[in-house]
Amino acid sequence: MTIFALPDLGEGLHDAEVIAWHVAAGDHVVADQPLVSVETDKAVVEVPSPQAGRIARLCAQPGDRIKTGAPLVDYEEGPHPDTGAVVGELAAAATAPQPRAAAAPVAPPPGIKAAPAVRARAKALGVDLARIAPSGPGGTVTLGDVEAAVEAATAGAGEILRGVRRAMALNMARSGSEVVPATVLDDADITGWRADEDVTTRLIRALVAACAAAPDLNAWFDARTMTRRVHRRIDLGLAVDTDDGLIVPVLRDVGSRPAADLRRGLDALKADVRARTVPLADLKGQTITLSNFGMLAGRYAALAIVPPQVAILGAGRARPELRPVNGQAAVCRILPLSLTFDHRAVSGGEAGRFLRAAIDDLEKPA
Numbered sequence: 001m002t003i004f005a006l007p008d009l010g011e012g013l014h015d016a017e018v019i020a021w022h023v024a025a026g027d028h029v030v031a032d033q034p035l036v037s038v039e040t041d042k043a044v045v046e047v048p049s050p051q052a053g054r055i056a057r058l059c060a061q062p063g064d065r066i067k068t069g070a071p072l073v074d075y076e077e078g079p080h081p082d083t084g085a086v087v088g089e090l091a092a093a094a095t096a097p098q099p100r101a102a103a104a105p106v107a108p109p110p111g112i113k114a115a116p117a118v119r120a121r122a123k124a125l126g127v128d129l130a131r132i133a134p135s136g137p138g139g140t141v142t143l144g145d146v147e148a149a150v151e152a153a154t155a156g157a158g159e160i161l162r163g164v165r166r167a168m169a170l171n172m173a174r175s176g177s178e179v180v181p182a183t184v185l186d187d188a189d190i191t192g193w194r195a196d197e198d199v200t201t202r203l204i205r206a207l208v209a210a211c212a213a214a215p216d217l218n219a220w221f222d223a224r225t226m227t228r229r230v231h232r233r234i235d236l237g238l239a240v241d242t243d244d245g246l247i248v249p250v251l252r253d254v255g256s257r258p259a260a261d262l263r264r265g266l267d268a269l270k271a272d273v274r275a276r277t278v279p280l281a282d283l284k285g286q287t288i289t290l291s292n293f294g295m296l297a298g299r300y301a302a303l304a305i306v307p308p309q310v311a312i313l314g315a316g317r318a319r320p321e322l323r324p325v326n327g328q329a330a331v332c333r334i335l336p337l338s339l340t341f342d343h344r345a346v347s348g349g350e351a352g353r354f355l356r357a358a359i360d361d362l363e364k365p366a
Helices: 085-095 116-125 143-154 163-178 199-213 259-275 348-362
Strands: 002-005 015-021 034-039 044-048 053-058 065-067 071-075 181-189 219-222 227-230 236-238 240-242 245-247 288-291 311-315 319-325 328-342
Touching (some): 034 071, 163 245, 181 348, 199 259, 199 288, 199 311, 199 348, 311 348, 328 348
Parallel strands (some): 236 288, 288 311
Antiparallel strands (some): 002 071, 015 034, 015 065, 034 044, 219 227, 240 245, 311 328
16 A cells, blocks of 8 residues: 655645545546645645556545645555456446345434434434423424424534635734734825726835835834844735635735736736635745725725734725815815834834825826
8 A cells, every 4th residue: 555645735834625536546547647626725736646556545535634744545556457347347236226225213212202203303413302302292302393403503503714714814813913013094196097097006006116215114023033124025915805715915026017017917816816726836925915905895994914024005995085176175086095014113104104105106197
């Protein structure tokens, strides 16, 4: 018997959840054939077979979370046997109608009044009739009593968080326990924008300008060693809302890329997020994060920072607002901004300069 263990999926990942098997016990596979889809914190990865051979046993079931190095598949040793009449006969035997085994009688618990159909239903649902308060005539347990007991038992059962939602919960718990957040709020007047302005690329351009004015926010902070690392390159995390939870892919080196290239990169990342095929390398290493939450709703927000980052810039929903312009009342288009920073590593003055620079860039013509 040859055992194939869950391989190292890279990027410091220690475990994965089995999503779906593409093979079954008894199947013959070839090298590099997909065996199973597993979900890491934020991506679905296909694990290929390292060899040709016959599958003897699958060592995990869909929904199981297994650690790197744990058994995944057992292969039978020896060559693949001939597929001749014997295999055909076995297959025919496996698919031939089999006589149905007689159902075992349900033994009535002593002292409990219940019809045979009610007893059978209780056994099928795993309900102990002795724990049910009967509501039928003469203290008889009814089918309704059984169903009510099942509903009461499962009413408090919650959904186990998996995959993206599990990663989100862990990251937010880490943020809440480690970061000392502070938030500053302000508005940018974007009345001068074109009607077809690419909002996201403008926000990225403004963030790049802000990092140039206050580079201390494009940084990582390690509280254990009390060290701060300011990055020259901006690897931007983009918060993307999905039905599975929050995914934050990384757009690399945004400070040196023209708008058209940023748009192509954004479109590619969004397609990968929708298909859950974001490479693991594109989910790590953010130096600062942007959240355009106003695409959904909301004006301002106190956002969550995922360590070791020290800042996240958020854009709320743009709104029309009456403002004085050259001594006259005018309707302006206002974009609300929220900057949350880790006050352990960033001062209020640095945060203010960052936000001011972002506003100044947003208020420039395209």
